[in-house]
Amino acid sequence: MPTYDVPEEYMPRMVRIAKEFVPYEIHVMPSEFALYWTLPDQQAIRYTVGIGRPGLYEAGEFYVGAKKEWPSWTP
16 A cells, blocks of 8 residues: 655644534535634634636535435436
8 A cells, every 4th residue: 555745734734713612523625725624612623625627516405315325426
């Protein structure tokens, strides 16, 4: 398995968030290239992510109903 050297600024990290965020949700901030997994006590884990090219990203709220290893996907 290949190994990678990930620059420190791209590593996941704990951050404080506003109190209006509910714990155990995922929030994607395309302008920041960031995904936040919210936790209790105004904490979140911030991950650096890639965002789809313009026209493929759709803002909104979405429910994740299942987790699959190799899901099919269509826009």
